[in-house]
Amino acid sequence: MPQRRSHVAPSAAQTELAAALAALRESLDAPTDFPAAVVAEAEATKAATPELDLRDIPFATLDPLGSRDLDQAFHLERDGSGFAVRYAIADVPGFVAPGGEVDTEARRRGQTLYAADGTIPLHPKILSEDRASLLADVDRPALVWTFALDSSGTVTCFRLERALVRSRAQLDYVSAQAALDRGEGGPAALLPEIGALRIEQEKIRGGASLNLPDEEVTRAADGSYAIERRHPLPVEEWNAQLSLMTGMAAASLMLDAGTGILRTMPQPDEKAFDAFRHQTEALGRPWTTGRYGDYLRDLDRADPMTLPVLEAAATLFRGAGYVTFDGSAPSDAQQAAIAAPYAHATAPLRRLVDRWSLEICLAVSEDRDVPGWVRESLPDLPALMQSSGQRASRLDSATINCVEAALLTPFVGRTVEATVIEIRGERATVQLADPAVTASASVPAGTVPGGRVSLRLVSTDVARGEIEFAI
Known part of the structure; x- marks a missing residue:
């Protein structure tokens, strides 16, 4: 699917939009800044240097262009007829003291929020975008998963270790895809082959990937806002398979130990x-x-x-949610779309629950007891993640609604063409081509999904994120 980008040009609508987005952030109780005590603790904390030194392994990261909160780094190589995959995860457990100021604030936030006018991070930026982030050309403690894959992409064994690593390259999706399309070598050269094998394994398991187009509000240097809609690049899907493989390994460790938290879906x-x-x-x-x-x-x-x-x-x-257990495995541990037990364990800089998964997996891997604070706080996690997920969902949907209203303000009184995506009762979800806006509208009787309709834009309310159409 082609990328679509629609701009809100500098105007009265843009001024109104900026005010609406600021009010939205305030209504969600999602401050960018951290309390002074949290910042002070973050600035003072230092992770211990791991005994295992893997700085000779040329890890690389792969993220959206300009990212600073780098949770994962990979290294791929052939191993006989199969592959060796190393997947380093930012050692957030090594930086965050249980029960401390950073931990308490992170539990309140739950996850990093991505607003149109900037991120609202889970941890202070001194950690999330500096000391704990797997930035290129600096030494970092990490939790390193090492996988052995056979020629079919099946995991034959894996291990988890705390190690010192040094990423050598910070790749972005667009440039990495272009380099792979040109047949160039580099850190991601084996990613298409390994990713395709893991997708085939997903198919064998009976898993399913939705892969809806991404919808993101961006802000340009001139202050204008835009909505970008694009389908994920192949390199993003291949890269996601490394994270899925790690999440399944984490789930298996926790299930074997009888203690953990899984991401489930019926x-x-x-x-x-x-x-x-x-x-x-x-x-x-x-x-x-x-x-x-x-x-x-x-x-x-x-x-x-x-x-x-x-x-x-x-x-x-x-129906996706979190299930905790301590003593016996849950009766239904499956994540239906993945067709396997699965845990969130690869984004601890941006998601609270991953720190618990990693703490448990590391304890199991080192043959020691799971820390008491982890077991005691496990039951609290589903509610914390549900609350933060709802906040993120409200922020995303309300932001897009406000921007779309601003995009359409110059078209009030005009007739626009739209494609019907879904019908529910007397209303339908429709997709406009230019500007690229998804909206709700009443449609003529007999309209079917996929059909085209002509709609007159009656009014917009940028502050409320509301759009009114007439047939």
């Missing part, structure tokens, strides 16, 4: 599958045979009907 029921089948038929892209994951993987990303199908498929990816 299998869709037959009612949900039947509804999705009817929607694909209405869209002219019927799912008739095979598993739903195979169907979604085989969709043509250049087909304009693929987006409505993926939006419809989102109903199959609901």
Whole structure:
């Protein structure tokens, strides 16, 4: 699917938009700044230097351009007919004292929030974008997973160790994809091969990936805002497979130990599958045979009907949550979309729960007891993550609504063409092409998903993020 970018030009609407985004941040109780005691503790803390020295391994990171909070670094090499994959994770447990000021504030925040006018980090930037971040050309403590993969991409064994590492390159998705397309070597040269094998393993397991287009609000140097919508690049999907593989390894360690926290999602029921089948038929892209994951993987990303199908498929990816256990494994440990037990364990700079997963996995790997503070606080984590997830969702949706209202303000009184993505009752979700806006509107009777409609833009309210159309 092509990338779409729509700008809110400097204007009265832009001034109103800036005020709306500031008010939104304040309403969510999501301050960028940290209390003085939290900053002081972060500035004073130092992680111990690990005994294991892996600085001779040329790790590299792969993130969006300009990122500073680098959670993961990888090193890929051939090993006989298979591969050796090293995946280094920022050693946040080594920097954050349990029960301290940084820990307490992180529990209140839950995760890093990405607002249109800047990030609202989980940890003070002295940690998240400096001392704990796996930046290039500096020594960093890390929790390093080492995987042995056979020729099919199956994990045959793995281990977790605390080590000193040094990343040699900070790659970004667009440049890395371009280099791979040109056939160049480099740190990511084996990523397409390993990523494809892991995707095949996902297929064998019965897993499914939704891979909806990303929707992000960005801010330009001139102060204008834009909405970018694009489908993830192949390199992003291959890279995500390394994280998924690590999350499954973390889950297996915790399940074996009888203590941990898993990210779970129930299998869709037959009612949900039947509804999705009817929607694909209405869209002219019927799912008739095979598993739903195979169907979604085989969709043509250049087909304009693929987006409505993926939006419809989102109903199959609901109910995700966290399950904690201490003493015995949960009865249903599966993450249905991954088709395996899975844990969040690869983004501790940006997500609270990962620190607990890593603490448990490291204790199990070192054959020692799980720390008491971890076990005592495990039951609190699902509620903390649910609260922060709801805050993030409100921020994302409200931000996009406000920006879309600002984008459409110059079009008030005009007729615009839109494609119907989904219909619920008398209203539909519609996608405008230019500007690239997704909105809700009443549509004529008999309209079907995938159909085109003409709508008159009646009004916009930037502060409320509201758009009103008439047929």
